[in-house]
Amino acid sequence: MGRRLRIGIDTGGTFTDVVALDEDTGEIVTTKTPSTPADPAEGFADGAGKALRLAGAEPGDVAALCHGTTVATNRLLEDRVDGLGLVTTEGFEAILEIARQSVPDGYGNSYFWVKPPRIVPVHRVRTVGGRLDHTGAELRPFDEASAVAAARWFRDEGVRAIGVCLLHSYADPAHELAMREVLRREHPDAVVSLSCEVLREYREYERAVTTLVDAAVKPAMNGYLARITERAPSRLLVMKSNGGVLSADEVARQPITTVLSGPAAGALGAAFVVARSGHGSVVTLDGGGTSTDVAVVLDGEPTLTTEGAIGRHPVKIPMIDIVTVGAGGGSVAWRSAEGALKVGPRSAGADPGPLCYGRGGAEVTVTDAHAVLGRIPPHLLGGEVPLDVDAARAGLAALAADLGLKAERAAAGILEISAWNQANAIRQITVRRGLDVRDYPLVAFGGSGPLLACRLLDVLGLPAAVIPENPGNLSAFGLLTVDVRNDYVRTRVVRDAELDPALLGEVFADLEDEAAGALAREGFGRDLRRFARSADLRYYGQAFEVRVPAPAGAPDAAFRAEVVRRFHDEHEALYGYCHRGDARHPVEWVNLRVSGIGPITRPRLRERPPGDGDTSRSRTGTRRVYFDAWEDAAVHRRERLAPGDVLHGPAVIEEFGSTLPLHPGFRARLDGYGNLVVTR
Template identity: 80%
Template sequence: MARLRIGIDTGGTFTDVVALDEDTGRIVTAKTPSTPADPAEGFGTAVALALDLALGPGEAAADAVAALAHGTTVATNRLLEDRIDDLGFVTTEGFEAVLEIARQSVPDGYGNSYFWVKPPRIVPAHRVRTVGGRLDATGAEVRPFDEAGAVAAARWFRERGIGAIGVCFLHSYADPRHELAMREVLRREHPDAVVSLSCEVLREYREYERSVTTLVDAAVKPAVSRYLGRITGRAPARPLVMKSNGGVVSADEAARRPIATVLSGPAAGALGAAFVAAAGGHRSVVTLDGGGTSTDVAVVLDGAPALTTEGAVGRHPVRIPMIDIVTVGAGGGSVAELTPEGTLKVGPRSAGADPGPLCYGRGGEEVTVTDAHAVLGRIPPHLLGGRIELDVLLAHLGVERLARRLGLEAERAAAGILEISAWNQANAIRRITVGRGLDVRDLPLVAFGGSGPLLACRLLDVLGLPSAVIPRDPGNLSAFGLLTVDVRNDYVRTRVARDAGLDLTGLGAGYAELEAQAAAALDREGFAAGRRRFERSADLRYHGQAFEVRVAAPPGPVGDAFRAEVVRRFHDAHEALYGYCYRDDATRHPVEWVNLRVSGVGPIVRPALDTRPAGDGDAGRARTGVRDVHFDGWTPTPVYRRDALEPGDVVEGPAVIEEYGSTLPLHPGFRARTDPHGNLVVTRD
């Protein structure tokens, strides 16, 4: 009988895998180096490794896997590296400059950006074609669709070999008929083209954001489709793919709308951290996912990660529902180098998986954060239980060369590298907490990923955090998070209307249309009517405001009580966000409905976190030896094996706690206690 559930998270440096045996509750974890040149190869290696660990070498696996969930960085990396070729854009006649005009926004304001240069557009002006025809904001046709112009545009792209095309016509969120007609022309005149329509990618107003989001979808669709096709052939079960919104969908659905996967891996990590933290009694936390290439930070409030639609990947704004994540180039592979001014800089450039840090011995020539940890003795001279031996001498020589240029000793330079990396992470945490109106001192930190726990003690000092939770197998928490995720699809429809005199019949019809779309997607995913739920929300604002506030909408009939409850929630949310509302002044500040939203959810059975009985309180049984570690100076430091620690055990710093996928350097003045779930809870002494 199929009993295994497998989660695979492909990162820039390592591919992490978790396998859960649903019959016994046994969980096995492993890591294998990523293969950036062909991510599907690393995926196949991870699948084989998981099956060997869960079933034993050589055991038949054809019928053993019940589900396989995957977090991928294929779309993200393509955008971050600006690998966008052969992309074309079709828009309404007279609006060919929409990408050039954009929002006229400058990072940090004009006063701080004297030398800012506008980045190149995702589609250069010479690859933009326009087609006649016009709808108004209600969807009524002002001018008919110009089929002859559409044929000419399609042939222009075909003759130049442009194979990925985004289509965004004015007001197509209100009525998609012109965009659907354009797709039929492209199918007929340019059948090899990959086409994305804005009415299917993002059916809401704001033409610039809708255009760019549609073009991003078209840009990544060929690569993501090829990749998903390759891993489907290697997978022992139909793969589910993690989406940015905190849900999973089948590989077929992901290929249909690949933009939804742009923050696939980081979203899984935030959900896994929320799941583990809630089991330990922490409903609101900051999550920190430290990888080899970057660190991803998110906030979990009352058990659920915060969501946003105001996101971006690299320089490309995308308006899709996504977990609110801030990413900084502060991972284990982040390169330490001197700026032209002679100061030390760490990241965002990374040595990646190949060649990797100096201490990997694979030909790397630049000092990284991992090298600094190795030089200071804060990580063992091997990784992954001995699978990767580290050349500490090679790292020391590289740090010495950098230190001489700074006029410092090697240990001081290495400590400076780690200090800069810690402040990079701290600033990311500030952006997502203080920048969102939250007091960071109220929120414990959940640190995971291979490099996440390494700077946890320093972050407690810098930010005044109350504690840090280090989950079991922290290096594989993102892969574990994939086993906790429901199938989820999001749908949106712009419907701008004043609350006073709102057409409730039309409002109900709008929600019914979105729920029908969500139901059709869940049908394709195999969820029967009794195994699904729909979550409504709405974007509202005060008339005259430029942006909206999203609030949850109740289930049930759409009538006066429904309308009043949504408006009440809007006033409450606006007051919580901005410190004021116009609850009692509807005449001068009327409420305006803007977008209707529905999420279709197909729930899964989540794994249970086992609890272990308390030990005898003697952490000494887990002690494996002593080595010199540099904190404020070289100190003989006890080393502990994490899997030998039992609930109730307390380790006092200075100490180093090692495990298969990560290491926790416990600084002087800190202590770590093992909780009933096997998590380490780090606090100041």
């Protein structure tokens, strides 16, 4: 009988991370290959091939391949959404122009703020006759003549990506389905996204933009999925923003669900790994070459949101709540017009990369500062990527002279600014959400994640930092820990006092039928399917909702009361008050949700026996490292450490995909699962 391997491949801006898991033995192989921004599919294929060689396996041994991709995210961040068209209800052609009245940073700081260009300009918005009310009842029939005229206009103008968002289609999709049939007949080359399939809930603006974003990324995403499917040695699963995976065929129907898929895998991988060590609630920090992503894990589960945005585009889909900042290893250091030192958000990327990569880079980056200060070795990936430290030193000296600083001070300043950029992102995901950051250990991973861990403990007052084993590949590992998952939503706005439990049962049953169909297409039998219910509630008159889990079983009066109780509790936890028992503030139900879950076999993390405490076996030498001054720091190989071993700073702990500079006054202890726990 052949082997059964599952491979996780996470394509980042600088490196493509790969983890191969033997499902029978539990053996794990990790590696990295350079990303190929011109065609990410090449880096994907290179990574899969390298993992197979290291594992001594054949393509036929691969049972499944899980992939986290940034193709959809990058198109939005780079604003490559040209050539879109919108079909909406007659009289609502200005929906994108009106948008929302929110202004960045508040009106006090935005006197001269101008709305950015709409995702679809006014002249590429077409309207059709027909009207539904908020219950789905038809007020005016669908006007096929205007629909045909709109379809032919798009065809004649060469507009091939079209979003359809008709008023109240969340309540009844009939008019949107009719519009799709017209487009198929009159404009068969068009790529069409319907709001009733992308986001079946109310709020016309957010639903319209989310649908248009789906249409914008669909051609590029489907082409990419087709290319990697051809090269994949087995069934391909793609990571979604909601913390689940789906087959490539299912993802192709709604490619918008893959935005932020890489960071989502990292947060899930971190939650899985550190939970075994007793850390149920943590802050995760995924430091890459281009950016740093932070998230919060509460009781073993990353927090979710539907109020996200990619670039300037609001995207209202279920996603792990992640804050991203341009503070990666490749972030460029530069002098502002005022003469101040700045770091990021622009990145040197994978090509040409930092100065020390020796690929023609011309700007100093965070990685260059680490190299010059001795905090990383003069090579990466176990010697596969040699670093030109002299080139980094020369570039840094020029920047330092321009700033009137010594080279060491300029390099230390670059790292200090980068640390504060990361700290501010952590504050945004914690303090702004009512969480005390000092209560949560930091899980630092990614190629550059552990590099500033000690400084972040000081800046934020965190109790500890946990550095998982193979931190540079944790996002790829996270791909192997997640279930197949799809989310379904239906809007039903009704006050609790007027709610018929039979309506809840009907809607939840419909949503579970949809989820069951998707899981059946993924190959999950009836006994393996799981369903998780939730509901969005608010007090009457509020603009936004609070989501709470809903119990299983037939909805009845007790079911309704339990969901309302959970809403009061969650509202009080989030905002410090609730209106429990106050008839002046009745509760209103807004959205009902179901997640269909197909469980997969997770990796097994084995606890290791303790060592004898002798750390001399891990020590490889001494290197001059600059912290607040130049010091002789012991250099250790992480893979030679045993559980219970303790190292004291100043020291540098090196491994294949990452490095931990251990500052003076800090210590690192290896726990039974191979995690380094850093404390003061």
